[in-house]
Structures are given as structure tokens and as C-alpha cells.
Amino acid sequence: MRKIIVLEFMSLDGVIQAPGGPGEDMSGGFKYGGWTVPYFDDFSGKQMEAQMSKPFELLLGRKTYEIFASYWPHHSADWPGINEVRKYVVAHEEIKPEWNNSVLLKDDVVTKIQKLKEQDGPDLHIYGSGNFVQTLLQHDLVDEFWLKIFPVTLGAGKRLFADGARPAAFELTDSKVSPLGVIFANYRRAGEVRTGSF
Numbered sequence: 286m287r288k289i290i291v292l293e294f295m296s297l298d299g300v301i302q303a304p305g306g307p308g309e310d311m312s313g314g315f316k317y318g319g320w321t322v323p324y325f326d327d328f329s330g331k332q333m334e335a336q337m338s339k340p341f342e343l344l345l346g347r348k349t350y351e352i353f354a355s356y357w358p359h360h361s362a363d364w365p366g367i368n369e370v371r372k373y374v375v376a377h378e379e380i381k382p383e384w385n386n387s388v389l390l391k392d393d394v395v396t397k398i399q400k401l402k403e404q405d406g407p408d409l410h411i412y413g414s415g416n417f418v419q420t421l422l423q424h425d426l427v428d429e430f431w432l433k434i435f436p437v438t439l440g441a442g443k444r445l446f447a448d449g450a451r452p453a454a455f456e457l458t459d460s461k462v463s464p465l466g467v468i469f470a471n472y473r474r475a476g477e478v479r480t481g482s483f
Contacts, residue, residue: 288428302442340407346417354384436466
């Protein structure tokens with residue numbers, strides 16, 4: 286069985302909207318697009334390169350898929366192999382995924398994703414895809430979070446746990462801090478929430 290890994294850029298107050306540029310996602314009047322850019326340095330670049338070079342297939346919501354599909358076919362030197370890996374795009378409506386090696390998942394997507402997890406193959410990586418991630422969280426389908434937590438609060442915007450989350454325990458499997466204060470923290474699902482008393 287393979288894992289579903291959610292990789293997100295996140296502010297201290299949990300915002301994941303439009304980390305890469307001003308025009309990326311202005312919905313809801315969001316005005317801080319590109320908020321991660323001032324915090325990127327060589328250290329962060331190497332950490333991202335290490336994550337992006339692992340064997341994977343992509344599992345994306347429609348909006349993130351469209352952003353990726355418009356960019357990566359023309360910049361594949363920056364992400365070797367991205368155009369060859371299988372990409373699953375989840376959408377409510379019928380779309381024609383034209384990016385190389387793309388597959389549309391539509392109707393009863395939770396069951397289809399559960400079947401994908403049961404197959405042999407590389408782990409399924411999710412970037413962005415905030416709305417879609419909410420569905421995965423509701424159905425307890427996320428195995429790991431690879432978070433990049435930036436030292437900034439944004440006050441408004443789409444959040445990683447927008448609709449709350451099911452109670453679940455996680456364990457920290459890796460962590461690093463960049464010179465500019467970005468925390469790279471990987472968490473793995475670790476059973477149910479435990480409680481106690483002091």
C-alpha cells in the first residue's frame with residue numbers, strides 16, 4: 286500500500302493560499318500572493334529539491350493541476366521527471382487533462398483514491414489543492430504531512446485545516462530550520478489521540 290503525502294507551504298496561522306505569486310489565487314480578495322518568496326534561500330531550495338526528487342505520483346485538485354500544467358511542461362529542467370510521472374487530477378466537472386500522463390478522477394473520488402492507495406507504486410504527493418485536501422482529511426486518507434512553516438501570519442486566506450480535522454495523532458519524522466526561519470517538519474500518522482493528566 287502506498288501513502289498519501291500532503292506537502293504544503295503554510296503560514297504560522299495556517300494559511301496555504303497563493304504561496305508562489307501575486308496572481309496565483311486571489312479568490313476571497315486575498316492580497317498576499319507570493320508570501321513565501323522572501324524566505325527562500327539556498328537551504329530551502331535544497332530541502333525542496335530533496336522532497337521533489339523522491340519517487341512519487343501526483344494527486345492534485347483541479348486548480349492546482351491547472352497551475353502546474355501551465356508551468357511545468359515549460360520548466361521541466363527545474364523538476365526533472367515531472368512531465369513523465371503519472372498525475373491524477375480530481376475535478377467535479379468534466380475536464381480534458383492535456384498534461385502528459387494525466388488521469389481525471391471524477392465521481393466517487395474517495396473510493397477511487399482508496400483504490401489508488403491499495404495499488405503498488407510510488408507514494409502520492411499532493412501540493413496545494415486546499416479544497417481537495419479537506420476531502421482527504423474528512424475521510425482520514427492523509428498518511429503524512431510535509432510542512433514548510435513560514436515565519437509570517439496572514440490573517441486571512443485558505444487554511445490547511447479549513448473545515449477542521451478528525452482527531453488523529455502524528456509523530457515527527459524529520460525537522461530542519463532554515464537560516465530565514467522556515468521550519469521543515471514532516472509528520473507521519475500515528476494512531477489515535479491519547480490523553481492523560483498531569
